[in-house]
Amino acid sequence: MCGIAGIFHAETPKPVDPRRVERMCDALVHRGPDGAGVWTGQGIGLGHRRLSIIDLAGSPQPMHSVDDRAVIVFNGEIYNYRELRRELEKGGVEFNTHGDTEVILAAWQRWGTDCLRHLDGMFAFAIWDKPKRQLFLARDRLGVKPLFLAPLSDGSLAFASELKGLLAHPLFKRRLDPLAIDDYLAWGYVPDSRSILRDVEKLPAGHYLLLEQGKPHPKPQMWWDVSFAERRKGAEADLSAELVHLLREAVQSRMVADVPLGAFLSGGVDSSSVVALMAEASREPVRTCSIGFDVEALDETSYAQQIAEKFNTDHRSRTVGQDDFSEIDRLAAMFDEPFADASALPTWRVCQLARENVTVALSGDGADEAFAGYRRQVFHRHEERARSILPQSLRGPLFGTLGNIWPKADWAPQPLRAKTTLLSLASDGNEGYARGLSVLNREQRHSIYGANAKNALGGYRAESALVSMMQAAPARSGLDRAQYADLKFWLPGDILTKVDRTSMAVSLEAREPLLDHRLIEFAATLPDNMRVRGKQGKFLLKKSMERYLPSDILYRSKQGFVTPIAAWFRGPLSGAARGIARSTALGQIDWFDSGALADLAEAHIAGRSDNSRLLWQLLMLEKSLERLQLAG
Known part of the structure; x- marks a missing residue:
């Protein structure tokens, strides 16, 4: 795993100052503490920070092709690079190294942009x-690895693995995008x-950008998408056997490394499945680690310990407590942009624990999105059935009226907290899912x-992008559209951002076998009842793992990876909650009603409502803006 950065002059091939590229790379040192390199040519500069995983001594970057006609900087892993290398060697290609970076170069020279379809990996x-x-810029299918782009005042384009790489360039302007504040408060990321900054773009997952000097900048091109438009036929037993085969291949391909390797183990279905298949394939005990909480109701380390004992893993665990919030500034610094998924804190802690013994860790991320494991997806399928029975002309007035008068009872048992469900049913499926x-x-x-x-917002509404994505999804059912949105919107924006930044902050490579594209494509063809059965999500995955x-x-x-922030904001962090309304950083953008923020904090502290997620969002926004x- 690594960090990359670069500068490209598209209009005129002006010289690139290598010190500027080096400065951008230095901001990414946590992503690659094992080595660094910068190369500049006519109108181009490429920089790299290396975390050595494969071919430890033989693949420095920037790397030149054997014929010196191409240069690459690369962040990620190509899991099928050995097979690709053999295929390319049969065509006469020669290699100087034993790693995956040179294989990408040779694939580009052989197939051009079509090389992406040959690559199995995160990159x-x-x-x-x-x-x-x-200049060929590319990002993997699901968006496991990030890439930020920004135009500069001298006409060049800068790019980097993290926003902090762009921030290190002296010509980069730090101007807030006001629409991003609405997006952030809607989604938590x-x-x-x-x-969060105007003019900055993120190359979308499954897209590439091909730039040529002297020509206008084109738009990014999609090279991969997941389709829910087809349905696979077959008996449950046959589908289950195929799924287990794909799971085995995905896990085993991600166990290739020239450094110590382990796994995150929460004790849930997904991480336990990965560890089970790792143990099946490994001659040595799998190294596992887990994080617990100092609030007993949210602590799941006993389940992780159960799996560790079953598969005889080398297991370690640690506890996150309220004192860990003294590190909130470091947490905010990892993300650059405001990021309010509170599970980032325990994720960072489990990455720290893993890094004490391994350099690569496998995670269970991706199964909920692919196999419908979230409660919201299960609820959405049942809501869609209700929508199919009652026409919108009846649903809208009936459920809309009920939803508007129903109290927001955060304190009540789950069945009595129906406000969101009622308002969702009043809308069409796409709008309802966005609300949920x-x-x-x-x-x-x-x-x-x-x-x-x-x-500043005018008529802008953060939900519109998600709703449009669901409307255009290659899908056959409401469940399909919900999962498509989770894979294309939620997964790269929240889950993969969280794992990438927290793992890279401690120079740990995280790999997601359950995001193998063949596995994702298989899951998307399953009939709805093989994903959701009654109240049970991930039906086929769970049935397949019963053995x-x-x-x-x-x-x-x-x-889920829930943190006890609600209790902490009522106790030792109550001062932080009250301080949000007086925040200097939030006051400078002059967006918020300070009286409303003060009322939210007091209502939460008194236990009248649960505003912990909003308070956490505002606190992380404050830290990010600081x-x-x-720029003024």
Whole structure:
């Protein structure tokens, strides 16, 4: 795993100052502490920070092709590079190294942009083709690895693995994108369709950008998409056998490394499945680690310990407590943009624990998106059935009226907290799912905005991008559209951002076998009832893993990586909650009604409502704005 950065002059091939590229790379040192390199040519500069995983001594970057006609900087891993190498060697290609980086170069020279379809892995890379004077930027199918782009005042384009790489360039302007604030408050993160800073773009997952000197910048081109438009036929037993085969291949391909390797183990279905298949394939005990909490109701380390004992892993665990919030500034610094998924804290801690013994760790991320494991997906399928029975002319007035008068009873048992469900049923499926997925709906956001925010937004609504994505999805059912949105919007924006930044912050490579593209494509063709059966999500995955895992792991209620921030904001962090309304950083952008923020904090502390997610969002926004030091 690595960090990459670069500068490209598209209009005129002006010289690139290598010190500027080096400065950008130095901001990414955590992504690659094992080595660094910079190369500049006519109108181009490429930089690299290396975390050595494969071919430890033989693959320095930037790397030149054997014929010196192309140069690459690469962040990620190509799991099928050995097979590709053999294929290319049969065609006469020669190699100087034993790693995957040179294979990408040779694949580009053989197939051009079609090389991407041959690559099985997680990646973001930049290739400079000297004779063609082309810069080829590409990102993997699901967006495991990030790539940020920004135009500079001298006409050049800068790119980097993280926003902090762009921030290190002296010509980069730090100007807030006001629409990103609405996006952030809606979702808890800034999605890939936008950045917290104006003019910054994120190359979308499954896209490439081919730039040529002297020609206008084209738009990114999609090279991969997941389709839910087809349905696979077959008996449950046959589909289960195929799924287990794909799972085995995905796990085993990600166990290739020249450094110590382990796994995250939460005790849930997904990480337990990965560990079970790792143990099956490994001659040595698998190294596993887990994180617990100092609030007993949210602590799941006993389930992780159960799996560790079953598969005889070399297991370690640690506890996250309220004192860990003293590190909130470091947490905010990892993401650059505001990021409010509170599970980032325990994820960072488990990465720290893993890094003490391994350099690569496999995770269970991706199965919920691919196999419908989230409660919201299960609820959405049942809501869609209700929508199919009652026409919109009846649903809208009936459920809309009920939803508007139903109290927001955060304190009540789950069945009595029906406000969101009622309002969702009043809408069409796409709008309803967007409401269910959002942290704050539009009405809630506007209740804390001041006049300046409402004027800046005009008619903008954060949910529109998600709704449009669902409407255009290659899908056959409401469940399909929900999962498509989760894979294309939620996964890269939240889950993969969280894992990439927290793992890279400690120089750990995280690999996601359950995001193998063949596995994702297989899951997308399953009939709805093979994904959701009754109240059970991930139906086929759980049935398939019954031979490996005990039923209390497979079929217990889904907990998720939940942090006890609600209790902490009522206790030792109550001062931080009250301080949000007086925040200097939030005051400078002059977006919020400070009285409304103060009321939210007091209502939460008194236990009248649970505003912990919003308070956490605002706190992380404050920390991010402090670090970004926006231009006036």
